[in-house]
Amino acid sequence: MTESSNPDTSPAEANLSESTPTQGATSPPPSFVKLAMRNMVRKGRQSLLHFGLTAVGFSAVLLLLAWFGRPSLPQ
Structure with a gap:
């Protein structure tokens, strides 16, 4: 089962986790601040x-x- 089909995650969270490299099953997705800073750089x-x-x-x-x-x- 993929993350995008998981009812506990929103589509935005699924897109965020797919755009970042795999860090392990237990690590949380990067924060919105971290993603905004990366985009700004x-x-x-x-x-x-x-x-x-x-x-x-x-x-x-x-x-x-x-x-x-x-x-x-x-x-």
Whole structure:
């Protein structure tokens, strides 16, 4: 019986275990953080670009919120 037909594992878990080398029957599948880090290292330039765009966008949102939330000067 294969892992993908096991009702205790989801299809995502079955795909994760199939994409990693066999480490033994008792070892748990790699964590999502470990898989994300491995993917980020594999696609380094694209990951850095997306991180930079996210940082710029988040900073812009904070700046706009600070601008709109500033107290008005009395005249």
